[in-house]
Amino acid sequence: MNSLCDLVLRHAAEPRSVIPAIEWAANEVTDNVELHASAATPGVFFARIDAQRQRLELAVVDQGIGIRQSLASSITTGSDGEAIAKALQRGVTRDPKVGQGNGLAGTREIVVENRGDLHVWSGNAMFRILAGQDKGYVEVPGALGTGVVLNFRLDRPIDLRNTFIAGTALDFIGKQAEAAETAGLMVRDEVVSARARAPAASLRRKIMALLPDLDSPLIIDFAGINGAASSFLDELLGRLAAELGESTFRRRVEIRNMNPLVARTANVVIAQRLHGLPEGSEYQRRGANRPDRPCPTALPSFSLAPRRECAGPDQREPSRTRPVRRKPAQLMRAEIPLHVRQPAHQCQPPPARHRRHLPAIALRCR
Numbered sequence: 001m002n003s004l005c006d007l008v009l010r011h012a013a014e015p016r017s018v019i020p021a022i023e024w025a026a027n028e029v030t031d032n033v034e035l036h037a038s039a040a041t042p043g044v045f046f047a048r049i050d051a052q053r054q055r056l057e058l059a060v061v062d063q064g065i066g067i068r069q070s071l072a073s074s075i076t077t078g079s080d081g082e083a084i085a086k087a088l089q090r091g092v093t094r095d096p097k098v099g100q101g102n103g104l105a106g107t108r109e110i111v112v113e114n115r116g117d118l119h120v121w122s123g124n125a126m127f128r129i130l131a132g133q134d135k136g137y138v139e140v141p142g143a144l145g146t147g148v149v150l151n152f153r154l155d156r157p158i159d160l161r162n163t164f165i166a167g168t169a170l171d172f173i174g175k176q177a178e179a180a181e182t183a184g185l186m187v188r189d190e191v192v193s194a195r196a197r198a199p200a201a202s203l204r205r206k207i208m209a210l211l212p213d214l215d216s217p218l219i220i221d222f223a224g225i226n227g228a229a230s231s232f233l234d235e236l237l238g239r240l241a242a243e244l245g246e247s248t249f250r251r252r253v254e255i256r257n258m259n260p261l262v263a264r265t266a267n268v269v270i271a272q273r274l275h276g277l278p279e280g281s282e283y284q285r286r287g288a289n290r291p292d293r294p295c296p297t298a299l300p301s302f303s304l305a306p307r308r309e310c311a312g313p314d315q316r317e318p319s320r321t322r323p324v325r326r327k328p329a330q331l332m333r334a335e336i337p338l339h340v341r342q343p344a345h346q347c348q349p350p351p352a353r354h355r356r357h358l359p360a361i362a363l364r365c366r
C-alpha cells in the first residue's frame with residue numbers, strides 16, 4: 001500500500017487531494033481478498049500510473065470462491081451479476097461479525113465522486129461504472145475468483161466528506177511527513193539517479209505534498225550525492241524555489257551536506273529560475289541567449305560566497321530576503337542565501353575562476 005501511495009505522491013499533480021481516497025479504496029479491496037476469497041493462492045495486486053494523462057489504474061484479482069459463493073451464507077442471490085450488485089450495496093456482508101459491508105460500497109462511491117471507472121467481475125458477470133456512471137452488469141465468460149479494476153482520475157480531487165466514508169483514519173501523507181520531519185529526505189534514497197529531470201520531478205512533487213504537514217523546515221540531505229546534473233538540480237531545487245517563492249523556499253527548506261561542486265551548480269539553476277538571466281550580462285553579451293550562436297561556455301558558472309558562520313551545525317535562522325538593487329554588472333554577483341547546513345569542511349571558498357559572470361544564488365552554509 002505504501003508503494004502505491006508513494007507512486008501517486010510522486011506522479012499526481014495534486015497528490016493530497018486524491019491519496020486518502022485511493023488509499024482507502026485500495027485497502028478495502030485488498031482486504032476483501034484476505035477476508036472473503038478463501039483462495040489457495042495469494043491474490044495479485046497491480047498498479048499503473050499514466051502521469052501524462054493523470055490516470056491511475058489498480059487491479060486486485062484473486063482465484064477464490066467468488067462473490068456469489070461468499071455471500072451465499074447470508075444472502076440468496078440468483079446469479080453472479082445479482083451477487084456483485086448486492087455486494088456493492090452498503091451494509092451487505094457475508095457475515096456482520098466479520099465486516100460491515102462498507103468496502104465495496106465505499107469504493108463505488110469514491111469512483112462515482114471521481115468520475116472514474118470501476119469493473120468488478122466474479123463468476124460469469126461483470127459490473128461496470130464508466131466515467132462515474134453506473135452501467136450495471138453484463139454476462140462475461142466465466143472466470144475463477146474475483147477481480148476488481150479501478151481507474152482513478154488523478155486530476156479530479158476526491159473529497160471523502162462527499163461520501164458516506166466521511167474521512168479516513170489511514171494517513172499515508174501524514175506518516176511520510178512525520179518521517180521527513182524527523183529524519184529529513186535523503187536524496188540518494190529518494191531518486192534512482194541524479195542525472196535526469198524525471199526523478200527530480202517526482203521528488204519535488206513529494207516535497208510539495210509533504211510541506212503543508214511540516215512544522216519545521218524540511219531537510220533535503222545530499223549526503224552521498226557527489227555529482228548531479230544541472231537539469232536534475234533545476235527540476236528539484238530550481239522549480240521548487242520558483243513554486244514556493246524565494247522567501248518561503250528559504251524558510252521551509254534546508255539543504256544539507258551538499259558538496260561544493262553540486263552547490264555551485266544548484267546556485268546557478270536556482271538563481272536562473274528565480275531571476276532569469278540578467279539583461280546585458282556578460283553571459284548574454286557573449287551570445288549565450290541567442291539561438292543562432294552556440295553558448296561559449298557550457299553552463300553558467302557561479303561564485304559560492306563562503307560565510308563565517310558556516311562552521312557549526314547549530315546556527316541561527318537564515319537571514320530573510322536580501323533585497324539587492326543592482327546595476328547589471330552587479331546583478332551578476334547577486335547572492336540569495338538559502339537555508340543550507342553543511343559540514344564545515346565543505347564550506348570552502350570556491351576557486352577564483354568561479355567568481356564571475358552570472359546571477360547567482362548562494363547556498364548558505366550553516
Ligand SMILES: Nc1ncnc2c1ncn2[C@@H]1O[C@H](COP(=O)(O)OP(=O)(O)OP(=O)(O)O)[C@@H](O)[C@H]1O
Binds near residue numbers: 032102
Ligand atoms: N474478493 C472477494 N472474494 C469473495 N467474496 C468477496 C470478495 N470481495 C467481496 N466479497 C463479498 O462481498 C461482500 C461485501 O464486501 P464489502 O467489502 O463491501 O464488505 P465486507 O468486507 O463484508 O465488510 P467491510 O468491507 O465493511 O469490512 C463480502 O462480505 C463478501 O461476501
Ligand SMILES: [Mg+2]
Binds near residue numbers: 028031099102104
Ligand atoms: Mg470489505
